[in-house]
């Protein structure tokens with residue numbers, strides 16, 4: 001409608017821009033985008049954790065060498081990080097709720113669902129630190145890098161709790177099903193990791 005008025009010359013470019021801005025920041029689009037990215041984010045983080053554990057098992061074949069598993073883990077993690085930025089941006093830009101950019105970094109100080117949002121902020125902070133330290137891995141040394149990297153399990157759990165607590169769709173059968181599958185996959189990955197870790201320790205002793 002406003003586009004037609006603009007074409008007819010009855011609306012100024014400024015008014016057209018203001019109208020488009022309002023429909024983006026006040027309509028439901030950003031809310032849907034925020035919810036959608038949240039669910040895909042949990043699935044991607046789960047995949048990243050599972051493939052990360054697989055890469056520590058040191059399994060590889062000529063057709064699928066170990067470095068391919070590591071590259072997959074790294075790339076999925078980077079896609080998840082980009083999606084996390086979109087997830088946060090859609091929440092912040094959406095004017096329907098009052099979420100400031102710093103609410104995504106400083107936990108428990110925002111006015112909107114402070115507790116559940118705070119859990120998301122904790123997950124965000126840890127994931128940011130994990131990514132930065134992974135990029136600086138060769139400067140940090142293996143022990144230091146690994147000590148930080150294991151925090152990913154905690155970030156994943158806190159992120160899942162955030163989604164369950166704050167999500168509009170978290171009680172629907174489809175989202176509860178996705179969450180349950182993700183919890184099952186990460187639990188299995190943890191069990192495998194703990195088994196290989198105690199095997200590594202026995203070999204080292």
Ligand code: HEM
Nearest residue numbers: 035038039088091104120121123124159163167168169170
């Ligand atoms: C690793 C970190 C995070 C994960 C895994 C995650 C995941 C999710 C999931 C699964 C949902 C539920 C979607 C739904 O059912 O509607 C959700 C909702 C939401 N998230 Fe996140 N999130 C994370 C971080 C953040 C951060 C840092 C913010 C801060 C801006 C944020 C803001 C929101 C908001 C406002 C909703 C509510 C959407 C609604 O109204 O349903 N999230 N998140």
